[in-house]
Structure formats: C-alpha cells, structure tokens
Amino acid sequence: MFGIFKRKVDLSDLSKLTITDIKKLxxxxxxxxxxxxxxxxxxxxxxxxxxxxxxxxxxxxxxxDTANYPPNLEQDFITYTLMAAEQGDVGSQYxxxxxxxxKVDLSDxxxxxxxxxxxxxxxxxxxxxxKQGDKNSVEAIKDLDSLFRMIx
Numbered sequence: 410m411f412g413i414f415k416r417k418v419d420l421s422d423l424s425k426l427t428i429t430d431i432k433k434l435x436x437x438x439x440x441x442x443x444x445x446x447x448x449x450x451x452x453x454x455x456x457x458x459x460x461x462x463x464x465x466x467x468x469x470x471x472x473x474d475t476a477n478y479p480p481n482l483e484q485d486f487i488t489y490t491l492m493a494a495e496q497g498d499v500g501s502q503y504x505x506x507x508x509x510x511x512k513v514d515l516s517d518x519x520x521x522x523x524x525x526x527x528x529x530x531x532x533x534x535x536x537x538x539x540k541q542g543d544k545n546s547v548e549a550i551k552d553l554d555s556l557f558r559m560i561x
Contacts (some may be wrong), residue, residue: 420446424454431461451489456496462489463501494534499541506535506549513556520556528556 416439418430423446434443451458466486470478473509486508493501509531513524519529532553538546 418502422453423450423458426450426455426458428457428461431457451492454492456493456498459493459496460498460501463493463504466490467504471507487518496536497541497545499538499543502534502541503543503546503549504537506531506533506538506546509534510549528553 418426419431426447431447434446438446446457449462451462463486466482466489469482470486473482474481487505490501490505490508494505509527512527513520513531515524532550535546535549535553539550
C-alpha cells in the first residue's frame with residue numbers, strides 16, 4: 410500500500426536477477442548506473458539480463474540500415490544473444506540463426522566463403538532451437554538445406 414512491503418532488489422548475486430528485478434531497477438536507478446549493473450548481471454550469467462540486452466539490440470537494429478548501425482550494436486547483439494543461447498534459451502538460439510542467415514548475400518548469384526560460414530552458423534543455432542521443439546527453426550532448416558544443395 411505504502412511501499413513498505415516492497416521487496417528490494419537483491420544485488421548480492423547478480424546472476425540471479427530476474428525480469429521483475431530489471432523492471433524495478435529501471436524505475437529506481439539512474440539509466441547509466443542501471444545499464445552498468447544490468448550488463449554486469451548479464452556477464453555474470455543472468456539469463457533475463459542477457460535476453461533483455463539481446464532484445465534491446467534487436468529493436469535498435471530494426472531502426473537502422475545494416476550499414477548504419479551504431480558502433481558495437483551488432484557485436485553487442487551477438488555477445489548477449491550468444492550468452493543466452495548457450496544457456497539454452499530457444500528464442501536466442503533462433504535469433505542467432507536468423508541473424509546469420511540474414512548476413513548471407515546472394516545478390517550476385519554467388520555464395521562466397523563468408524556466406525558459407527554464416528550459413529553454417531545459422532544451421533548450428535537453428536538445429537539447437539529445433540531440438541527444443543522450435544517450429545520456426547525446423548522450417549528454417551528446411552530452407553537452409555536448399556541453400557546447401559546450391560553449394561554442392
């Protein structure tokens with residue numbers, strides 16, 4: 410009623426920060442301090458913080474043409490999404506697969522070595538997500554198969 414029973418965010422183990430904690434911190438902490446704290450929590454293993462930053466990066470990347478991304482945006486996306494994907498987050502695994510397939514450029518009809526690397530990375534993450542039952546990843550793998558046949 411008066412806020413006296415509200416639980417404070419426990420900062421003793423940042424790896425355990427949850428989405429509820431993130432919401433509280435964004436409302437009660439200065440933005441710069443909050444960002445540092447949440448980044449540290451992500452690096453210490455908070456899955457919710459990793460997903461929070463991954464999602465924020467996706468939202469920002471949608472606002473820019475690939476060539477005009479702010480410095481480090483794509484790398485931050487990969488860093489935080491990879492952290493979450495390695496912890497088994499199916500959405501992050503799918504998003505990495507989608508990111509890498511989006512980097513493949515077939516505009517001139519050729520598949521270059523870098524494109525092949527991105528296809529392999531995409532396949533790896535889509536397969537991880539598919540093993541967890543992600544239907545979008547299962548469909549994406551079928552599409553990848555046709556691209557790999559193009560290489561052979």
